[in-house]
Amino acid sequence: MLKPEKFQRLRFLESNLETRIFDARDWLSTPEALTHLKSGLGARHYVLRHCREYLERTCFAAKRDALSADVATEAALHLNGYYLNLRGALDNLAWILQFELQVFPGTTEDSGARMKVHLFGDKFLKAVGDRSTPHANHLSAMKSWGLDLAVLRDPAAHRIPLYVPPGIITSQDQVDEFRRLDHLSGAPESELGGKRRIEIMIEAQQVASFEPVFCVNSESGIKVYNIPKQLLFDHRHYLHLARKVLEEFK
Template sequence: MAFNQYGFQQVEFDCHYRQFAAPFLIDGNADNNRYFIHEAQQNHIYSINNALLELVTDALTLLSAVTFTRKAEHLFRYGVMRRLRMIDSSFKSFQSIVPPNRTVPLSQVQSDRICRDLNAIYIDILGLLDNYAWAMVYQAGSPATQAAKPLAINLFKAPFIAETALKPTADILQAFKAWEEEVKTRRNPAAHRMPLYVPPAALTPADVVECEHYEGLISEALHAQEFEKLEPLRERRSRVGSLLPKFLHDPEGPVMDIYPILPEDIGQVVKIGRIAQTFLREHGRTAATQ
């Protein structure tokens, strides 16, 4: 099996950058370049949305067309399908609030919502990979591998790679091992330590002064019981500064670009899903003819 049979190009940001940004970039024209880079990022998002929909549709088709073992079907139906839908829902919710070209600061409600979505995506990404691994093991693995402890099996661990029926596909999946190690640096703190976070706004020194000015006016309005002034003042204060499309765990740790990192990570999941579902389709056909 070769990579090109899975149609990977559409989920790669570089493809969209070459088409929608690179030809239009002008040295020294930051506004122009920012516009076309945002165009490439937005088109990348559209492709990820379409690719997720195609993967979910193919997964639904598998459930009706493939002869699964009982345990493989259970993992696929209640693990793979649920996580695919949750990733799709969380990503759509996230992008509706933070498109690539947004500069307006986030409200507290918006901040809470996208942080929830972001953490859910990264927790579900690795959970989905494990669901795929176990579905493949239960469909075509040996009894010894099927009896392994839950944490002993994933797409990149030795028991999965060594399994005779899984090895050709496991060898293809090794191309994603470095990415899986990288994505763990985003997922593991979210699950076990500090959750992922998108700062609502970046403030310049002048912005800080303006915020303090509004805080003073709000305090005066409260003291004078001029409550009708509070909401307009709070609204003006909430729009001070600008949104930087970054996310992080620890304020003292690494800061990552939302775009293209988030959709790129989902794109890697789509690639792996296509490979895994192709394996299940092939082995389902074999099972149906036996």
């Protein structure tokens, strides 16, 4: 769990953005931008907050025991939901800019040129800069974060969902006990001591301890990230960028 002062700061930042999303209804003039504000960014923001809160309760600290299969699956569901909706929220910001500033005149969500509306794309950034230097400055300052987010933590891009391992074996004692139970699970029934094989296999899985990490699997291999460190880093960047983009419309 976050320390109380850090939790209060994070909730302040979330509430601040929620206020800006509400206020921006008076700052935007096009119906399309308002749709992306209310039904897009606004709706996704509460999903992001919910996912962040769930993961904080369940996956922000190491635990002596491994997670159950159900809890690990639900954690992965919230983690994937967070990053998919984070990418979606950034797309909503891009379309708010597109419709409100007419970044690419005539381009709509149904046109073939819609792929140009990419928040951190070079052409998009240049076109935004031609219409609003402050908006372009905010986007440029966050470009490296946005591109890193797309390359490393976009489940849709990888086609393999983010994975929260139920447990990790970190000590030699755990390795030895796992190997003993794993070997026993394959032994003749007469050597199982009255236990069912599935019970021994479950015991072997429970040797592991939970560590607050998630895995990104790609062609280049598996990368491991610390859940609270990475998620809070990305969450704070999202809160900052979304607030700045909306405030420039005042």
